[in-house]
Amino acid sequence: xxxxxxxxxxxxxPSQTLSLTCTVARGSTNTAAYYWNWIRQPAxxxxxxxxxxxxxxxxxxxxxxxxxxxMTIDTSNNQFSLNLDSVTAADTAVYYCARxxxxxxxxxxxxxxxxxxxxxxxxx
Amino acid sequence: xIQMTQSPSSVSASVGDRVTITCRASQGVSRWxxxxxxxxxxxxxxLINAASSLQSGVPSRFSGSGxxxxxxxxxxxxxxxxxxxxxxxxxxxFPFTFGPxxxxxxx
Numbered sequence: 001x002x003x004x005x006x007x008x009x010x011x012x013x014p015s016q017t018l019s020l021t022c023t024v025a026r027g028s029t030n031t032a033a034y035y036w037n038w039i040r041q042p043a044x045x046x047x048x049x050x051x052x053x054x055x056x057x058x059x060x061x062x063x064x065x066x067x068x069x070x071m072t073i074d075t076s077n078n079q080f081s082l083n084l085d086s087v088t089a090a091d092t093a094v095y096y097c098a099r100x101x102x103x104x105x106x107x108x109x110x111x112x113x114x115x116x117x118x119x120x121x122x123x124x
Numbered sequence: 125x126i127q128m129t130q131s132p133s134s135v136s137a138s139v140g141d142r143v144t145i146t147c148r149a150s151q152g153v154s155r156w157x158x159x160x161x162x163x164x165x166x167x168x169x170x171l172i173n174a175a176s177s178l179q180s181g182v183p184s185r186f187s188g189s190g191x192x193x194x195x196x197x198x199x200x201x202x203x204x205x206x207x208x209x210x211x212x213x214x215x216x217x218f219p220f221t222f223g224p225x226x227x228x229x230x231x
Contacts, residue, residue: 047168047211049220062219063125096167100215108215109174110158114167 002027004097004115012091012122018084022097022115023077030055030075035100037111038071038082040093048093052100053080087122094119126150126214130223136231141202145226147195147212156216159188159197162225163208171210172197202228 008020022036029036038050051061053071061069065084073080084091095118098111127150137143147157155175160168170179172188175195185200199206207230212223 046224047213047222049213049222052220060218064219098167101173103174108156108220110160110170110213110215111168112170112173112179114169117167 002099002113004099004113006095006097006115006118008095008118008120010119010121012087012120013124014088014122015086018087018091018120018122019081020095020097020118020120021079021081023079024099025078027078027099028075029073029078029080032105033102035102035108036071036073036080037098037100038069039096039098039111040091041096041117042090042093050082050084050095089122092120092122125219126153126217126221128212128214128221128223130210130212130226132226133224134227134229136229137202138231139202139204141231143199143202143206143228145197145210145212145228147190147197147223149193149195149214149216152192153214153216155191156214157188157190157195158213158215159186160211160213161206161208162211168211199228 003025005023012018035052037052053059068085070083097115099113101109129148131146157175159172162168176188209225209227
């Protein structure tokens with residue numbers, strides 16, 4: 001059973017960079033069958049998809065983040081990471097990493113495996 | 125971006141009730157629509173993929189239907205463990221977007 005685990009600082013100062021890593025256990029990131037995602041959820045609010053990365057390193061980010069997000073993948077260590085620049089209090093949220101399945105290499109299923117989430121607070 | 129709406133925003137129901145949640149997309153998403161269940165303090169759990177495909181291990185009292193812009197999640201015979209918030213999510217085009225959620229609580 002594949003498991004995902006987020007790690008990173010729980011407190012980030014305003015204007016700094018939020019950096020998180022997702023480690024994939026009992027599975028591989030280096031498969032064309034899946035894509036890897038970051039999703040966040042402010043306390044008491046809904047879910048916001050941040051972006052996705054393929055094993056090749058190809059990325060897509062939510063334009064709502066105004067080019068502040070970047071993702072990388074390390075298939076040799078089965079990890080993928082998120083950097084979010086110039087954070088403000090509005091970036092305070094629970095951050096989840098999640099796996100999605102690719103359908104026929106071109107279409108997307110939803111997120112079938114999630115990490116437990118990590119709370120990141122932006123505060124001085 | 126494709127905007128997702130859900131109705132109702134909350135519903136009070138009793139064990140054994142049938143509950144129907146509607147999700148609407150601002151433009152067609154074909155059948156690339158997923159449903160999730162989230163309990164407090166937990167990550168969302170995928171219930172249904174591709175509008176109507178039940179994930180392995182999900183009880184058969186959950187079902188999904190629809191295509192294009194209008195979708196439905198139905199829970200027949202609500203169980204105590206089903207009290208949660210439910211989200212729809214479109215996976216047809218980037219950026220992927222979620223509905224605002226429907227909270228199912230105990231009447």
